[in-house]
Amino acid sequence: MKKLFQLLIIASIAVGCTTQNEPIPVPEDAQPIVLRVGLEKRVAQDNEFAFDLLKKTITYSGETNVFISPLSVSIALGMAWNGANGQTKTIDPTTKLNIANSLWYKTGFPVKQDFLKINTDYFNAYVKDLDFSKAWAVDTINNWCAKKTNNLIKNPLDQIPSDAVMYLVNAIYFKGIWRKYFETKNTKEASFTNELGNQLKVNMMYQKDTFAYTVDTCAQYLDMSYGNKAFSMTVILPNDGKTTNDVLNYLTPDIWNSGLQNMSSREVEVYLPRFKNQNKFLLNDPLKG
Numbered sequence: 361m362k363k364l365f366q367l368l369i370i371a372s373i374a375v376g377c378t379t380q381n382e383p384i385p386v387p388e389d390a391q392p393i394v395l396r397v398g399l400e401k402r403v404a405q406d407n408e409f410a411f412d413l414l415k416k417t418i419t420y421s422g423e424t425n426v427f428i429s430p431l432s433v434s435i436a437l438g439m440a441w442n443g444a445n446g447q448t449k450t451i452d453p454t455t456k457l458n459i460a461n462s463l464w465y466k467t468g469f470p471v472k473q474d475f476l477k478i479n480t481d482y483f484n485a486y487v488k489d490l491d492f493s494k495a496w497a498v499d500t501i502n503n504w505c506a507k508k509t510n511n512l513i514k515n516p517l518d519q520i521p522s523d524a525v526m527y528l529v530n531a532i533y534f535k536g537i538w539r540k541y542f543e544t545k546n547t548k549e550a551s552f553t554n555e556l557g558n559q560l561k562v563n564m565m566y567q568k569d570t571f572a573y574t575v576d577t578c579a580q581y582l583d584m585s586y587g588n589k590a591f592s593m594t595v596i597l598p599n600d601g602k603t604t605n606d607v608l609n610y611l612t613p614d615i616w617n618s619g620l621q622n623m624s625s626r627e628v629e630v631y632l633p634r635f636k637n638q639n640k641f642l643l644n645d646p647l648k649g
Contacts (some may be wrong), residue, residue, distance in 0.1 A: 361563070362475070362649070363569070367602075378647070387452070387453065387454050387587055387588040388588060389588055389589050390433055390451055390588040390589050392453060394452070395484045396561075396584075404613060406430070406434055406530075407613045407616065407617075408613045409430060409433075409434060410430035410431075411611060411612065411613060411616070412432070413428065413430050413433060413643075413646060413647070414492065414608070415608055416427065416645075416646035416649045417643065417646045418608070419646075420645045420649075421639075421641055423639070424554075424555050424556070425635045425639075426639060427638075428512045428639070428641065430547075430589070431459075431532065431534055432530040432531075432532050433530075433643065433647070434530050435459070435461065435483070435530045436529070436530040437647075438462075438483070439461060439463065439479050439483050439485060439528045439530070440528055445455075450592040452536075452586070452587040452588045452590040452591060453587075453588070454535045454536075454537060454586070454587035454635075455534070455535065455537070455586050455587040455588075455590065455591055456510075456535040456536075457532075457533070457534050457535065458508060458509075458510075458531075458532070458533040458534075459530070459531070459532050459589075460486070460508040460530070460531045460532075461484060461485040461486070461528075461529065461531075462485055462486040462487070462488070462501075462504055462527075462528075462531075463476065463477070463479050463485050463486070463487045463488070463526070463528055463529070464488055464489075464490045464501055464529070465487075465489055465490070465525060465526045465527075466489070466490065466491075466492045466524065466525045466526065467489045467490060467491045467492070469489075469526065471526070474521050476558055484574045484636050484646050485537035486504070492520045492524055492623060497520055498517050498518070498520055498629055499626060501516075501517055501527060501529065502514060502515050502516060502517055504529070504531075505531055507529055507530065508531040508533060508537070509532075509533045509535045510533050513531070516640075534591075536586030536587060536591055536593075536637060537583040537586060537587060538583075538584060538585075538586060539584075539586060539587060539588075539589060540567065540569045540571070540584070541567075542565040542566065542567050542632070543567070546565065546566040546567060547563055547564065547565045547566070547634070548563075548564060548566070549561055549563060549564070550562065550564035550631070550633075550645065552564070552633050553601060555604050555605070562633040562634065562635075563630070563633065563634045564631050564632070564633050564634075565630075565632045565633070566629070566630065566631050566632075566644045567626065567629075567630050568628070568629045568630070569627070569628070569630070570625050570626065570628070571583060571584060571625070571626070571628045571630070572624065572625060573623060573624040573626050573628050574588065574622045574623045574624065576619065576620055576622075577599070578598070578599060578606060578607055578610045579596050579597060579598050579599055579602065579607050579610075580596070580597045580599065581594060581595070581619045581620075581623065582594070582595045582596075582597070582628060582630065583586060583595075583620075583623055594620070594633070596611075624646060
């Protein structure tokens, strides 16, 4: 009988794309994180993996709006490979970040204790044997996911196949508040042009302030910080005549790094639509690719 081993990737990102009425106390800026020897290479590898995974997910899914967490996939694969060492640190008291791992294996299925120990020691994974044949087994895993994502992702599993023997689960919950927030009074209905060239009416947020910004032959890049600047969102806007697909084909880790390094502070008018995005993908084919 074929044995089914599954990676379950759960990502819940509350990115602070909301407007504010009351000012938020500005925390002291975070200090730069100095990477240990060798980790720079790992970061570069993860960035390359992220771009590749995004492009392949778009290709295989056929969706126009794709939201994925390459970090989650990388961690889950690391759990399977048992080849990485990492830990989660609190680096911004104003931002909520929770990265949680778990490993669920079918009761009676022989699993090497060294494999379980490494996942516990190096990935801080919750390890549990579970009777997959019971009706409550699905609820048990789903409840764990809901708890780790602040109840935003409640039912990632619909059922457990009869040949399943193990689930490796990674859940990421992130909630950040903009360092420079959008005021409610400045949000107005406006037109937004989507990838297909269609005009849509959206609630458009607006602010004029100083941000890290740069532009190249393909796109404009804007870095918007959260909290104490330990985290930020980089927004990419295709230049006139360019599409999102053009940007995806253009971007490489080297171009991405160059863009970040070339950013400088300048006054920018920012128009950003309020949005909500929810995706569920089977990543077998993208990961094989």
